[in-house]
Amino acid sequence: MLRSVLAALVLATVAVGCGGPPAANALLTETETAYLEAESAPDIARSAPVALADARDALARARAAQAEKQKPEAVTHLAYLARQRVRIAEETARLNASAQDIERARAERQQVQLEARTAEAEAAQRSAEAQRAAAVAAQASAEAQRVAAEAALRRAQELAAQVTDLQAQLTNRGLVLTLGDVLFDTAEATLKTGGLRAVDRLVSFLNDYPQRTVLIEGFTDEVGSDESNRALSERRAASVRQALLDRGVASLRVQTRGYGEAFPVASNGTPEGRQQNRRVEVVISDDTGAIPARQ
Amino acid sequence: MPLLPVRPLALASVLVLAGCASSRPPAGAVGAELDAAQSAIAQADQASAAQHAPLELRNARQKAQQARAALDAGDTEVARRLSAEATVDAELAQVKARSVVSQAAVEEVRESIRALREEIERSRRG
Numbered sequence: 001m002l003r004s005v006l007a008a009l010v011l012a013t014v015a016v017g018c019g020g021p022p023a024a025n026a027l028l029t030e031t032e033t034a035y036l037e038a039e040s041a042p043d044i045a046r047s048a049p050v051a052l053a054d055a056r057d058a059l060a061r062a063r064a065a066q067a068e069k070q071k072p073e074a075v076t077h078l079a080y081l082a083r084q085r086v087r088i089a090e091e092t093a094r095l096n097a098s099a100q101d102i103e104r105a106r107a108e109r110q111q112v113q114l115e116a117r118t119a120e121a122e123a124a125q126r127s128a129e130a131q132r133a134a135a136v137a138a139q140a141s142a143e144a145q146r147v148a149a150e151a152a153l154r155r156a157q158e159l160a161a162q163v164t165d166l167q168a169q170l171t172n173r174g175l176v177l178t179l180g181d182v183l184f185d186t187a188e189a190t191l192k193t194g195g196l197r198a199v200d201r202l203v204s205f206l207n208d209y210p211q212r213t214v215l216i217e218g219f220t221d222e223v224g225s226d227e228s229n230r231a232l233s234e235r236r237a238a239s240v241r242q243a244l245l246d247r248g249v250a251s252l253r254v255q256t257r258g259y260g261e262a263f264p265v266a267s268n269g270t271p272e273g274r275q276q277n278r279r280v281e282v283v284i285s286d287d288t289g290a291i292p293a294r295q
Numbered sequence: 296m297p298l299l300p301v302r303p304l305a306l307a308s309v310l311v312l313a314g315c316a317s318s319r320p321p322a323g324a325v326g327a328e329l330d331a332a333q334s335a336i337a338q339a340d341q342a343s344a345a346q347h348a349p350l351e352l353r354n355a356r357q358k359a360q361q362a363r364a365a366l367d368a369g370d371t372e373v374a375r376r377l378s379a380e381a382t383v384d385a386e387l388a389q390v391k392a393r394s395v396v397s398q399a400a401v402e403e404v405r406e407s408i409r410a411l412r413e414e415i416e417r418s419r420r421g
Contacts, residue, residue, distance in 0.1 A: 077376045084383040088390055095394040098401050105404040112411045119418035 022066045028079040034086045035059050041093075048092035055085035159209075166205050167198075173283055173292050177202055179240065181278035189235035191243055199240065202282060203247040213253040215283045215291050216240050221274035222261050234258030236280050253289075263294070325362075325371045328378040332359045335385035344388040347395035351388035355381045 035055055038044050044052055062078035163170070168177040183195030191199065206212060218233030237256035244254050266273035285291045336355050344352040362377035 073376075077380065080380055081383050084380075084387050088383070088387050091387065091390045091394050095390060095397055098394065098397040101401045102397065102404060105401055105408065109404055109408050109411070112408050112415070116411045116415050116418070119415045123418040 031083040044093040047096040051089035051092040058082035058085045175284040177282040179280040189239040199243045213285045216256045218258045221277040222268040230260035332381035339389035342392040344392040348388040348391035355384035
């Protein structure tokens with residue numbers, strides 16, 4: 001009985017060890033798959049051929065061990081070595097690829113650095129040019145301001161000279177030229193030579209300042225009726241107006257008013273005062289043509 | 296009890312074992328393999344595998360330790376296998392570490408290119 005058991009045991013060992021097909025090894029199967037994938041990857045075959053060959057050889061040894069029906073742990077051990085060799089091939093391919101990538105990237109970076117420096121230089125140049133242009137513009141602006149100021153000063157000086165020539169006064173209503181009683185025929189509206197000379201000066205002024213207009217206001221003293229004084233003052237203002245028109249001043253520019261006895265400038269109690277009140281005031285507008293109303 | 300046919304049985308067993316198992320390697324050769332494994336581990340360490348391929352490096356170290364223990368216990372076959380596995384694990388750790396480092400270097404250069412391009416864009420926009 002024991003003999004037959006032992007015999008069976010021996011037979012069983014022999015059968016398992018050296019007869020029939022080899023038992024499948026899970027790690028070997030996995031390694032076969034992994035190797036086929038690595039072999040068919042173009043970049044691994046190209047950039048890690050030696051490592052891939054090592055993996056192939058290790059796999060062949062594992063297969064052989066299995067075909068020879070070596071112990072499972074022996075087959076597994078060889079399959080493990082092959083599996084790691086496949087991984088080494090994959091990682092080697094990655095390493096070589098990234099070494100190439102670094103070279104390319106470094107070359108690209110050099111190019112881009114050059115580009116960056118160029119762009120920076122161009123930007124600096126643009127900035128410098130802009131600054132120059134701004135400086136030129138500022139200078140031109142300052143020059144223009146200076147010229148304008150000079151022109152304004154000249155105009156003011158001319159005006160002052162003209163006003164002096166005109167013998168007008170600057171009042172709160174603007175320039176006022178006063179034509180006194182002596183410039184008119186006594187109690188009449190006719191202008192005497194002196195009055196006409198004053199008108200000439202006024203015409204000259206109005207020709208030089210074509211934007212300005214005039215308001216001619218006539219006044220009398222208290223002697224006589226309000227009505228007749230009003231009429232006289234109006235006639236005197238109209239007389240001055242006509243003289244201006246005769247000398248070419250546009251009628252649009254000339255207005256008249258007769259105030260009669262109103263707005264005396266001196267006391268009507270003395271001959272001198274009365275003479276002062278008998279006057280014509282020519283109010284000259286500003287250079288927009290505006291004349292403030294009489295207060 | 297009848298006598299067992301010891302000799303044929305023993306012979307058969309020896310034949311089976313001889314046919315289906317490898318021979319016992321000598322201790323000296325295994326020691327050399329273990330030294331090779333340690334050398335491979337040292338190289339992997341130098342390549343910063345502890346940082347970039349820690350699992351693979353740890354596997355290599357553990358197997359080398361186990362190989363040493365097996366060798367000391369006279370288990371030369373086991374020691375030889377463990378040494379061989381420790382070596383291949385260390386090689387994998389080394390190449391993986393170098394690969395990781397290299398890829399990081401590429402990314403760094405690419406990042407600097409991106410930064411430069413942004414600078415160019417800013418310069419051009421004025």
